[in-house]
Amino acid sequence: MNAVILAVLVMVGLSLARVSVVFALVLGALAGGLVGGLSLEETLAAFNDGVGGGAKVALAYATLGAFAVAISRSGLPDLLAHRLISLLGQEASASRQTTVKALLLVAVLLVSVSSQNLIPVHIAFIPILIPPLLKVMNQLRLDRRAVACVLTFGLTAPYMLLPVGFGAIFLNDILLANINQAGEALGLTIGRGMVPLAMGVPVAGMALGLAVAVFASYRGPRDYEALDLATTNVPHHHPQSRAEPHALGLAMSIAAVVAALGIQLYSGSMVLGGLVGFALLSLGGIFKWREADDLFTSGMRMMALIGFIMISASGFAAVMNATGQIETLVESSVAVIGDNRGLAALLMLLVGLFITLGIGSSFSTIPIIAAIFVPLAVQFGFSPLATVALVGTAAALGDAGSPASDSTLGPTSGLNVDRQHDHIWDSVVPTFLHYNIPLIGFGWAAAMML
Numbered sequence: 001m002n003a004v005i006l007a008v009l010v011m012v013g014l015s016l017a018r019v020s021v022v023f024a025l026v027l028g029a030l031a032g033g034l035v036g037g038l039s040l041e042e043t044l045a046a047f048n049d050g051v052g053g054g055a056k057v058a059l060a061y062a063t064l065g066a067f068a069v070a071i072s073r074s075g076l077p078d079l080l081a082h083r084l085i086s087l088l089g090q091e092a093s094a095s096r097q098t099t100v101k102a103l104l105l106v107a108v109l110l111v112s113v114s115s116q117n118l119i120p121v122h123i124a125f126i127p128i129l130i131p132p133l134l135k136v137m138n139q140l141r142l143d144r145r146a147v148a149c150v151l152t153f154g155l156t157a158p159y160m161l162l163p164v165g166f167g168a169i170f171l172n173d174i175l176l177a178n179i180n181q182a183g184e185a186l187g188l189t190i191g192r193g194m195v196p197l198a199m200g201v202p203v204a205g206m207a208l209g210l211a212v213a214v215f216a217s218y219r220g221p222r223d224y225e226a227l228d229l230a231t232t233n234v235p236h237h238h239p240q241s242r243a244e245p246h247a248l249g250l251a252m253s254i255a256a257v258v259a260a261l262g263i264q265l266y267s268g269s270m271v272l273g274g275l276v277g278f279a280l281l282s283l284g285g286i287f288k289w290r291e292a293d294d295l296f297t298s299g300m301r302m303m304a305l306i307g308f309i310m311i312s313a314s315g316f317a318a319v320m321n322a323t324g325q326i327e328t329l330v331e332s333s334v335a336v337i338g339d340n341r342g343l344a345a346l347l348m349l350l351v352g353l354f355i356t357l358g359i360g361s362s363f364s365t366i367p368i369i370a371a372i373f374v375p376l377a378v379q380f381g382f383s384p385l386a387t388v389a390l391v392g393t394a395a396a397l398g399d400a401g402s403p404a405s406d407s408t409l410g411p412t413s414g415l416n417v418d419r420q421h422d423h424i425w426d427s428v429v430p431t432f433l434h435y436n437i438p439l440i441g442f443g444w445a446a447a448m449m450l
Helices: 003-016 021-035 040-072 076-086 094-114 122-140 144-161 166-186 194-217 247-267 270-283 289-302 304-323 325-335 341-359 362-379 384-401 406-415 423-449
Strands: none
Touching: 003 021, 003 304, 003 341, 003 423, 021 040, 021 304, 040 122, 040 247, 040 270, 040 289, 040 304, 094 122, 094 144, 122 144, 122 247, 122 406, 144 166, 144 194, 144 384, 144 406, 144 423, 166 194, 166 362, 166 384, 194 384, 194 423, 247 270, 341 362, 341 384, 341 423, 362 384, 384 406, 384 423, 406 423
């Protein structure tokens, strides 16, 4: 069996069996490396060389986790929750609950979409915005899997379609540039205006998946325990104190959130933004100075799993590249296709799915996929638009439903602060079912129609 397929199957199988994702990634990398012809020493060396690539994102998550715990101490989450719950009215009628649910989901969708272009902070807003809303979601009995699907759509669909913010990087600097580079010797040239046009069909598939998730799959109520987010992760031996909501504290909380996002936007560093926000909350008297160390440590502990997953995923990707079996996987797939363009498009998407599920980043996998898929697309007679749709969709499959993707880890980091949202079964599986399956179907249709 191809080493990449085996590694991904081991990783996904263990994750679905509720084995730690970190452990699953390490075992998957070891299995893939050994089957791919690497010795144990070479596999471990490749893994160790790759883990550094995820350290920056892991540190960013940890810092934002500390900031999120500090914000929960300010009284702002309680005030926000109280105001939103008041919209339910005293009787909390079903129709009023439905209205508030809709407003909440639309607001989360708009913020997540804006995080990719209008205010390109990517996942930095999630640990800040989502934890304060959990009390409201619990009151509404809102299924968090629907919220995870909304967040993942907002984190992926905009950059696949809109050439602004992160979309400008993905569509123009990465997708367009790599396709033109790979197609230069083959006479294939793509213009900027063609890329969003080609990606429109796959994104329409994601929109359909979002509608199914919100209006059908996760429409029903789901009960969660009402846990105190501010103290869930703080050691019990330390005296607790919660700041009552007051004008100065709320003003400092809002200023800290604005400063954290603003500095991240200006400097490009989520770490710096989170640290400045935490410092402002401390200066504003939101928590006592002697509690700062415990709060910061508990916030980092809350995000530790997410960080280790990112680090392990970078090592996994490095091992897959070191085996050289990605190219072999594509070549062996082509050998069984013959002249069937429909089968060729489907196999290219499925191969892209296996490659990107392990690596977990569309931005990182496009250089690999484009170099292999563009010559194949030209060989099978696919049009330039169809080629863009195939490469772009194959890459996006990794972001939409991978256990190691920002677009699934981000929602989990916000929805699981009270330990009631499982990363695999409540984030990864729902997004895989509602986005990866439509992406494959609509991506294949785009390749055949364009």
